Amino acid sequence: MAGLRAAQKEMTRRLLLSTALELFEARGYAGTTVDDIAKAAGTTRVTFYAYFPSRAALMKALVAELDELLERGSPAEPGPPTAPALIAVVRAGERAGFETWLRDTSRRWPRIRPYVLAAHEAAVVEPELRELVDQWFDEVVSAVEAGLEQAGRFDPDSRRLRGFLALTQLAQLARRWMRHGWETDPATALGLLTDCWEFLLGEPHGGPGGPPPRGTA
Numbered sequence: 179m180a181g182l183r184a185a186q187k188e189m190t191r192r193l194l195l196s197t198a199l200e201l202f203e204a205r206g207y208a209g210t211t212v213d214d215i216a217k218a219a220g221t222t223r224v225t226f227y228a229y230f231p232s233r234a235a236l237m238k239a240l241v242a243e244l245d246e247l248l249e250r251g252s253p254a255e256p257g258p259p260t261a262p263a264l265i266a267v268v269r270a271g272e273r274a275g276f277e278t279w280l281r282d283t284s285r286r287w288p289r290i291r292p293y294v295l296a297a298h299e300a301a302v303v304e305p306e307l308r309e310l311v312d313q314w315f316d317e318v319v320s321a322v323e324a325g326l327e328q329a330g331r332f333d334p335d336s337r338r339l340r341g342f343l344a345l346t347q348l349a350q351l352a353r354r355w356m357r358h359g360w361e362t363d364p365a366t367a368l369g370l371l372t373d374c375w376e377f378l379l380g381e382p383h384g385g386p387g388g389p390p391p392r393g394t395a
Contacts, residue, residue: 199296202295207303211233265324268324269329273376287352322379344378347374
């Protein structure tokens with residue numbers, strides 16, 4: 179009996195989460211109340227509060243689901259980085275590696291879209307969620323910084339800024355796609371983003387007949 183009750187509780191919890199995610203996608207985070215979620219799930223606000231002390235707490239649980247979907251940060255935004263993979267790509271500094279990583283990133287966007295949009299909307303009105311989203315981004319920037327440090331590439335004082343600029347471009351493209359879809363050919367958009375990553379993070383190439391080495395700043 180204890181096992182059955184636990185299974186029923188988990189089913190109710192999962193129902194509240196999935197219902198909330200659907201409503202957040204349809205109405206937005208700010209436009210969805212606890213009562214809305216409880217009613218759509220076929221339960222009551224009392225039941226809701228038995229599982230989540232607040233709407234923000236439920237959103238945090240959805241963020242945890244997002245982490246699981248990303249396997250703690252397989253390429254996506256926002257979300258913690260797959261540190262070894264991202265660090266390795268940045269350390270190598272090769273255009274082909276950036277191109278593959280960014281393409282794989284974009285293929286994950288459809289699956290994580292409702293979570294990411296809800297998280298960003300929630301961050302506007304919930305300070306604790308804003309802090310969490312900022313932490314996500316900082317972790318990804320740290321992974322890029324670590325890759326540049328391991329490669330010994332660029333001035334140490336510029337590495338974190340380079341990561342910030344590269345990942346801001348990725349984040350903006352991702353959120354733009356999540357709201358409006360591809361507004362140009364995907365290959366063109368990702369190719370231009372790869373150009374930016376190669377310039378900001380890649381191994382400088384110089385010498386006769388090639389572009390001059392980039393500065394260390």
